[in-house]
Amino acid sequence: MKTTITLIAVIFSFGLSALAQDCSTGRYFDEVFTTVDVTSDIPYGSNIDLNGATVNLALDVYEPAGDTLAERPLIIWAHGGSFIGGNKTGTDVVPLSEDFAKKGYVTASMSYRLGMNGIPFPGPDSVDATETVLRAMHDARAAVRFFKKDFAENGNTYRIDTNNIFFGGVSAGGVIAVHMAYLDKESEIPTSYIDTSQAGLGGGIQGNTGNPGYKGTVRAIISSAGALRDTAWMEAGDTPVISFHGDADGTVPFGTDIITMIQVFPIMMVDGSSSIHERANNLGINNCFVPWPGQDHVPHVTDAAYYDSLVTLSTNFLLQFVCGTPANCSYGPVGINEISYENNKALEVYPNPAGSSVKISLKNQSLNNSTVQLYDAYGRTVRSSASVYSNELTIERGDLPSGLYFVKILNEKGQHTARLIFE
8 A cells, every 4th residue: 555645835935034043053943951841720811601601711831941042932732622621731732832842932731612512412513613613713812812912011921932923733722723824804704603792702803812902813833633614714825834634534524524523413514634735735825734644533642653743844844934944844854845755565664663673675676776864753864875785775773762764765766765663
């Protein structure tokens, strides 16, 4: 079976250098800090839930321990849970908050209003689901505004570079991210079937969750298994996005399909990451897309290889904004803007996962006069064998740590690349 992962960046000039941080020490690329400081349960707003109760909302802030930089970029993360469960301390968002803080970012994991009418019976419909997403989107924008207000009015408590605020979400959090990015006009709110005069749904696009007077916009988003109600809302020049999605996702559609609540109640047609990517490409929106062939919902939450993929590629994607480097959707050096990684019948890597060594061969081809390179998840060359003259090559693991790697073979006929995991 041929499995192809294609990562594409649509590149534009955003005047990046004027807003760039100093990345010369490896900050924002490597984990240059070993520990993080966490401040929990910081109130950022409140609003009315679907039952008419006032919900106080909070976020946890993660900062690199010992950091003295005056202003740092910020990533706000929203958890998953089908909008009826999950929390800001979940395993889907805490590792991301910690690891990006170790890279030098400030990160925040936020709570948002949960609950959907019709659960458990008779089951939610498109109106119930849309209202729920609108509430959560309002909360996300208020969380962004919280930091902008703190910067302007409270002396920038968390030392945020407000030119570089990003938003990321997993599953329901991914749905929030893409709606915050692309449901950005009052005219796009579906008032034909949503009554925004209801308590907790007012305030237009920005909502009434708190911190008025500031824009709840971000520079780019990270979406894991997100979906948008309608890609027609997307327009040229809209918010850049990197999307991750398993093409066998049974929870949130990979493309355009009916989304089913808790795999029981069919709700409405939505546009998943594949459709968002297609629309973004057609409009020239800066985007990267990482399909995970054969994978179900958010495999990175339980599989280290996919987690490494999400962190590494998100890291590379954000560098264009934070450091002013060229756009990069690949595992390789910055500046490679399109690359295809294949696990196919031509390139054989075995055993995989591997222990102390791995054998490399090309089916029906010789490795003669080929260059074989092994890259780690950050695109750094860790093994290299030039001008191979054999039909098979053994790569010794040596002291390489466990994790995700990529094998690349280059010869006069082209190149082949495959994933490899050392256990």
